[in-house]
Amino acid sequence: MGKFENKVVVVTGGTSGIGLATAKAFAAEGASVFITGRRQEALDQAVKTLGGRVAGVRADVSKLADIDRLYDAVQQRHPQIDILFANAGGGGFAPLGAIDEKHFDETFATNVKGVLFTVQKALPLLRDGGSVVLTGSVTGSTGTPAFSVYSATKAAVRNFARNWILDLKERHIRVNVVSPGVTDTAGLNELFGGGAQADGVKAGMVADIPAGRVGQPDDVAQAVLFLASDAASFVNGAELFVDGGMTQI
Known part of the structure; x- marks a missing residue:
């Protein structure tokens, strides 16, 4: 039996990158997994790739009806959810002086509002003693040029965990944050301009990563599985950096 046999897991933003890798890892350990994505075609492809233990629901987490x-x-x-991985999020570059209302509203709607209501609306189904993992980012703790709006949303996510463990302590629901560093995903490649340009940016960042490489989605997935597992039963309100050490120097 897998570590998550007979567990029910929800992964938002599960059609690519970290979400897809995490859904795959949970399913491989015996869980029944629900993933979300905004585009039906990508969602269908992800479900096909992941196999029978995974179901897809088209949803944009910035929309409460979804x-x-x-x-x-x-x-x-x-009848219940055992583990919730509130992972859906995104953002783009905009330096101070060029930030417009649309950029602000869209980033906060997905990364902050979406995370809040993804967790709150799960509470009637989330079992007592369950686990919630939120996707943060190293940018919530460090400065990045032209990335202040996204970084602010991830700082908010980190502080959600600190407060929610108090709100949920009577139900013994743990809330933790996984904060990836530079991770080789399609979303990051797009953010860095794609193709050779993105490869060049990532290669240039390796010098700042003590582990000597960029992360892979499965690196983060395994950290999420740890935080969601009984092995982390006394880990609560924590932020686990999965960044090869870059935030610690």
């Missing part, structure tokens, strides 16, 4: 639809779909098949 979150309701997600949990309605879960409830039709299972």
